[in-house]
Amino acid sequence: MPRSRRRRRTALWSAATALAVSVAGLAAAAPAAAADVNNVRNAGFESGLSNWTCSANSGTTVNSPVHSGSSALRGTPAGQDNAQCVQSVAVKPNSRYTLSAWVQGGYSYLGVTGSGTTDVSTWTPDSASWKQLTTSFTTGASTTSVTVYTHGWYGQAAYYADDVSLFGPDGGGTGGGGGGNPTVPAAPSGLNVTGTTSSSVSLAWSGVSGATGYNVYRNGTKVTGVTGTSATVSGLTASTSYGFQVTATNAAGESGKSATVTGTTAGTGGGSGGGGGGSVAKHAVTGYWQNFNNGARVQKISDVPAAYDIIAVAFADATGTPGAVTFNLDSAGLGGYTVDQFKADIRAKQAAGKKVIISIGGQNGTVSVSDSGSAANFANSVYSLMQTYGFDGVDIDLENGLNATYMTQALRSLSGKAGSSLVITMAPQTIDMQSTSNSYFQTALNIKDILTVVNMQYYNSGSMLGCDGKVYSQGSVDFLTALACIQLEGGLSPAQVGLGLPASTSGAGSGYVSPTVVNNALDCLARGTNCGSFRPSRTYPALRGAMTWSTNWDASAGNAWSNSVGAHVHALP
Structure with a gap:
């Protein structure tokens, strides 16, 4: 809320590319099989814009900044153009794929269309350093290619993208476009209980380098997957102790489990969590x-x-x-x-x-x-x-x-x-x-x-x-x-x-x-x-x-x- 009548900055944010995120959120990246490959060609832009098409001549390759190698993509939005660069990528039907890219600069978006199921996308506000965007999807029964895209946003600063990857079964499109396969991440540390109610336990842990998601286990059984470093496990019994562990995941696989922490739910008498505002009016x-x-x-x-x-x-x-x-x-x-x-x-x-x-x-x-x-x-x-x-x-x-x-x-x-x-x-x-x-x-x-x-x-x-x-x-x-x-x-x-x-x-x-x-x-x-x-x-x-x-x-x-x-x-x- 404004403290004065001074006009607050107007934020111009994404439209079409935020759809899948808005409706469904980002699913935790599923572990990939050992045979999975990066199906994107020229993923690090080391061969200029080969295999990529950018709208309105908005894309070029630069030598700085780069995430790895010697080149990266620079996309410059102008007028009614959002500097979208796309590549058609061969995939296999009924297969799970993880899409990621490293981005920097102005508002940056990454997504895929033509999946045959639910198309997905993710984005980040402007960033002064390299940041990894990641999302995942499953192809439809007859899907043999998808379109991977990056773009910026109207009237905003240029964005940079590098090391784009679409890891999953080899679609036969001679991908392997650089950047190398990721390695399985290390097990998370710092797992702790941040809060309890009579029916839930909230957890938090330290992030793991290279991880795109985390799985939460209760008494040895996976109960949820998240992309952040916190989760709330609900549906629990009052006054009961549970053991929790967390693993880190990326396209290469799943880490070992973290150390176990014990969370004990509160009793039903109140005073240790829950409420939701007591007697606030229904409307x-x-x-x-x-x-x-x-x-x-x-x-x-x-x-x-x-x-x-x-x-x-x-x-x-x-x-x-x-x-x-x-x-x-x-x-x-x-x-x-x-x-x-x-x-x-x-x-x-x-x-x-x-x-x-x-x-x-x-x-x-x-x-x-x-x-x-x-x-x-x-x-x-x-x-x-x-x-x-x-x-x-x-x-x-x-x-x-x-x-x-x-x-x-x-x-x-x-x-x-x-x-x-x-x-x-x-x-x-x-x-x-x-x-x-x-x-x-x-x-x-x-x-x-x-x-x-x-x-x-x-x-x-x-x-x-x-x-x-x-x-x-x-x-x-x-x-x-x-x-x-x-x-x-x-x-x-x-x-x-x-x-x-x-x-x-x-x-x-x-x-x-x-x-x-x-x-x-x-x-x-x-x-x-x-x-x-x-x-x-x-x-x-x-x-x-x-x-x-x-x-x-x-x-x-x-x-x-x-x-x-x-x-x-x-x-x-």
């Missing part, structure tokens, strides 16, 4: 309350209309201790509002059935939770604020990135302290929820059993990909519904999905829509009515509701947003 309206004066109407907590079920106090501030936060009421900026009045107003809202939480981050927030120590500091400091001011929970609005492993650890630790009544909300930007592999989405899924709601910000954004693979422009019913569909079909429950919009044109640099558009989107998702061109495959009557930045800008506009959207949310089925 809830969230509003951010500004602890500063930026030209919007200054408010006390008592001034916030009753239409708001969750009031997020914006914002806590970072301290000199990594991960720790504090809160300082801006009494001078808020007309002499005292701490005692503030605390009393919070208690009055809670007596009226509302929740008041502390928001962490915002546009300028720089709270970093990147290791176990900072995770503990985060949990301890937020819990201290809850005890001091009476907050019901926490909102995660870190717009400068977060670490899924350690934010998960921090929130589970906080849940263990606060118990089942803890309210946890999140306010990611649109790009943060385009893919289940993104850190925000991973964090939400990791804490699904204790998460209250994700209110994605449908503003200050460029055009985005919907769950149907089409591109939708900000500011329409379709933009709201087709992007919400990604979360709804990507693993979150409908009760954990809310629509975040500005309360007025002053509340954000772009993306304001009238309350009518918000209400139509809510109807489309919950009832299947008032949709635009996008119509979800099913309805989600349990949809949590909507959020706005901010209660202050809403008040400046006569509370038009909360009067209309609030009533509509509370009337959902």
Whole structure:
């Protein structure tokens, strides 16, 4: 959320290439047989652009930077061209393949079409160093060739690609295009339990060089595969101990198992994890309350209309201790509002059935939770604020990135302290929820059993990909519904999905829509009515509701947003 009226940077992100990631996430790379080969020809671009075709003469080979060898691909987007370079690769039917490439520079995308099953893709934002992209797929019963592609994004910097590989059965296309076969990765280390509930155990471990995925074993049996370095194993029995191990995988095979750690689930009496917000309204309206004066109407907590079920106090501030936060009421900026009045107003809202939480981050927030120590500091400091001011929970609005492993650890630790009544909300930007592999989405899924709601910000954004693979422009019913569909079909429950919009044109640099558009989107998702061109495959009557930045800008506009959207949310089925 913006701390002022200053326009936040508009992110221009991928459309077509994010489809498979948005809908299905990235599957862990399956171990490959010893006879698997790299079927890509001229995979390291050592023979120039031989075997590759680039759109609009956008590709060339360069000698620096390179990942290996003496050459790499440089793709330069221009105008309406995204610098796509493709190669037709021979494959075998009904076979598993792992696609990867090393990329650097501007936004970079890697994918495959013509698989005969589900085409896949993956991407990364701009990167100053080489980064490996990896995904995998299975060919169809009659598939004998696929098209491998890389590309950048419109108006963005040039990207570099090197050492492209499509490992799997030899398709007979005389691939073997350089870079060499990968070796089986080492076994992971550092496996530890980061949190428990009565039915789940959360794990984290150190990354392994060359690994493209990890398998998690419970008492010797594989239970899940992931691409990151954390996982939550659910469906467990309360008050029971389990042994867990992890292996690393890539196209060459699977490592040995890590050392075993024991995780013991909590009892059913509560207090050690779970909750999901206790008595939050079934259909809830969230509003951010500004602890500063930026030209919007200054408010006390008592001034916030009753239409708001969750009031997020914006914002806590970072301290000199990594991960720790504090809160300082801006009494001078808020007309002499005292701490005692503030605390009393919070208690009055809670007596009226509302929740008041502390928001962490915002546009300028720089709270970093990147290791176990900072995770503990985060949990301890937020819990201290809850005890001091009476907050019901926490909102995660870190717009400068977060670490899924350690934010998960921090929130589970906080849940263990606060118990089942803890309210946890999140306010990611649109790009943060385009893919289940993104850190925000991973964090939400990791804490699904204790998460209250994700209110994605449908503003200050460029055009985005919907769950149907089409591109939708900000500011329409379709933009709201087709992007919400990604979360709804990507693993979150409908009760954990809310629509975040500005309360007025002053509340954000772009993306304001009238309350009518918000209400139509809510109807489309919950009832299947008032949709635009996008119509979800099913309805989600349990949809949590909507959020706005901010209660202050809403008040400046006569509370038009909360009067209309609030009533509509509370009337959902």
